Amino acid sequence: DGGITQSPKYLFRKEGQNVTLSCEQNLNHDAMYWYRQDPGQGLRLIYYSQIVNDFQKGDIAEGYSVSREKKESFPLTVTSAQKNPTAFYLCASSRNFYNEQFFGPGTRLTVL
């Protein structure tokens, strides 16, 4: 089945630790995105990538880092510099930067 996978579904980390969230897609999409969602709120864009080996900061990039070494993969690292990392993280992809986006199931990160 074609789609976007995110793992794990739930993730717990201690404060001060970096953590990397996985996002893989087999849709052959060029563009990929990371969003953050807090309870009762809409989604906010963290980083996006229009093509392999290229990525841009979104609205709330501070404390996060990404890489796009392969077309299928766009991992997000939540660093210890992120002040409020506990949130629901959503990865998305689209055929190109202008097409509709398809979302993964999300990873719920809790920092203790």
Next chain:
Amino acid sequence: DAKTTQPPSMDCAEGRAANLPCNHSTISGNEYVYWYRQIHSQGPQYIIHGLKNNETNEMASLIITEDRKSSTLILPHATLRDTAVYYCIVRVAGGSQGNLIFGKGTKLSVKP
């Protein structure tokens, strides 16, 4: 900031049509109207999008007013599984900003 205004919540009886309104009075000529929905604790799901003409697919219909300042998403026969938060988003297709800006959406509750 989101460029759209939606009611925070709506109820609909199962089997009836659900009509979800959205105001986008500052929409530009090259901006599309997109609709997504998010079922609790899942990633958003693309529903439909349009520019000027009404659109229909297997999930829903999108009615855009002639002046394009508002639109209505219609779920023709709502089921309990349509209970979700529905997001109306305006977005340039083909411009430099392809990311989606999600507001708080409308929480639709379909009741038996």
